[in-house]
Amino acid sequence: MSYELPSNIDFSSPESVSKALADLQAAFADEVQAAHSADAREHFRVRWFGDKAGLVNRGAGAWIKAIPSAEKREFGAKFNAVKVRLTEEFQAAGAARSSATMAASLDLTLPGTRRGVGVEHPLTRTMREMVAVFAALGYSVALGPEVETDFFNFEALNFPPNHPARDTQDTLVIADQSSRPSRERLLMRTHTSPVQIRSMIAGPPPLRLVIPGKVHRNDESDATHSPIFHQVEGLCVDRGITFSDLKGTLDHAMKAFFGSSVKTRFFPSFFPFTEPSADVQISCPFCGGAGCRKCKHSGWIELLGCGMVDPAVFAAVDARRVENGLEPAYDVSGISGFAFGMGVERIAMMKYGVGDIGQFYSGDMRFLQQFA
Numbered sequence: 001m002s003y004e005l006p007s008n009i010d011f012s013s014p015e016s017v018s019k020a021l022a023d024l025q026a027a028f029a030d031e032v033q034a035a036h037s038a039d040a041r042e043h044f045r046v047r048w049f050g051d052k053a054g055l056v057n058r059g060a061g062a063w064i065k066a067i068p069s070a071e072k073r074e075f076g077a078k079f080n081a082v083k084v085r086l087t088e089e090f091q092a093a094g095a096a097r098s099s100a101t102m103a104a105s106l107d108l109t110l111p112g113t114r115r116g117v118g119v120e121h122p123l124t125r126t127m128r129e130m131v132a133v134f135a136a137l138g139y140s141v142a143l144g145p146e147v148e149t150d151f152f153n154f155e156a157l158n159f160p161p162n163h164p165a166r167d168t169q170d171t172l173v174i175a176d177q178s179s180r181p182s183r184e185r186l187l188m189r190t191h192t193s194p195v196q197i198r199s200m201i202a203g204p205p206p207l208r209l210v211i212p213g214k215v216h217r218n219d220e221s222d223a224t225h226s227p228i229f230h231q232v233e234g235l236c237v238d239r240g241i242t243f244s245d246l247k248g249t250l251d252h253a254m255k256a257f258f259g260s261s262v263k264t265r266f267f268p269s270f271f272p273f274t275e276p277s278a279d280v281q282i283s284c285p286f287c288g289g290a291g292c293r294k295c296k297h298s299g300w301i302e303l304l305g306c307g308m309v310d311p312a313v314f315a316a317v318d319a320r321r322v323e324n325g326l327e328p329a330y331d332v333s334g335i336s337g338f339a340f341g342m343g344v345e346r347i348a349m350m351k352y353g354v355g356d357i358g359q360f361y362s363g364d365m366r367f368l369q370q371f372a
């Protein structure tokens with residue numbers, strides 16, 4: 001890299017001028033070939049095209065100054081043509097080099113980026129499988145809002161005014177509702193049962209509905225509780241529906257979901273909107289009833305609440321139907337029904353052996369990938 005601008009050009013001799021320009025271009029061509037790396041190219045750019053000290057600009061300045069004025073115009077034109085050619089050569093060399101590096105970094109033998117196939121979240125899956133059991137029995141799916149009024153969540157479901165479940169301890173209420181009549185105050189639904197009321201107001205019996213959904217309670221989070229969780233609810237209303245229908249339906253549903261050897265048993269319980277009410281236990285599907293960790297060595301697992309629709313619920317539904325200009329259709333002789341409700345998280349935790357409810361909501365791929 002020894003080229004330097006010559007200082008001994010005889011500007012009165014066209015040969016001497018041509019030789020100087022030819023030397024300049026030859027030196028440029030040698031060096032542009034040698035500038036391989038990004039650093040070398042940058043060094044080259046500064047050496048030749050740098051604003052003040054670059055050879056091209058310095059050459060132009062020094063030579064124009066030395067030239068007799070008669071020759072200035074002609075030499076200037078020549079020198080400019082050379083400068084344009086050098087600039088183009090420099091850019092062309094850069095473009096060729098960067099496509100060469102690109103070709104070198106494109107290795108067609110490397111494996112492609114594989115995108116994982118998505119799978120259902122275990123809660124969605126449990127909910128869908130439970131809904132499918134009832135869909136196969138002819139139940140339709142009904143949905144309702146998560147922000148509810150006191151009327152649908154409590155009043156029409158026969159909750160007495162100071163029932164503990166209405167208490168602000170359990171219910172997340174929407175702020176600034178005190179100016180509204182109590183039945184119109186908004187809250188986050190604490191169960192899927194308000195969809196029973198909405199569905200009965202909307203249409204006369206017969207009704208067979210399965211209602212999956214998200215519910216909210218003012219509960220502290222721990223290993224088995226979350227303030228937001230999911231339920232699957234059922235409602236069947238028709239002429240002459242009996243407690244045997246309820247037992248037969250749930251017994252079938254539990255066998256369809258957990259396996260045909262599972263047994264069910266019913267214990268007296270209480271819900272304001274069913275009478276009589278029952279809690280349902282299933283024989284432990286893991287140990288067959290012999291006793292294991294999952295059933296806490298009792299052989300049975302409590303899974304859902306149910307009962308016959310309380311006549312007070314039918315009365316509240318019909319009162320609202322009449323308010324809405326509809327015929328009463330439920331609080332009439334011969335019409336009866338049953339309802340049931342279960343917690344999705346509880347079932348999924350048991351089925352998949354999940355010890356902490358928080359895992360469902362963590363978004364931790366190591367947990368979720370186990371269900372893929």
Ligand code: PHE
Nearest residue numbers: 191193271305306339340341
């Ligand atoms: N809604 C009740 C609860 O959340 C469950 C239930 C539904 C009980 C339907 C009986 C009938 O606890």
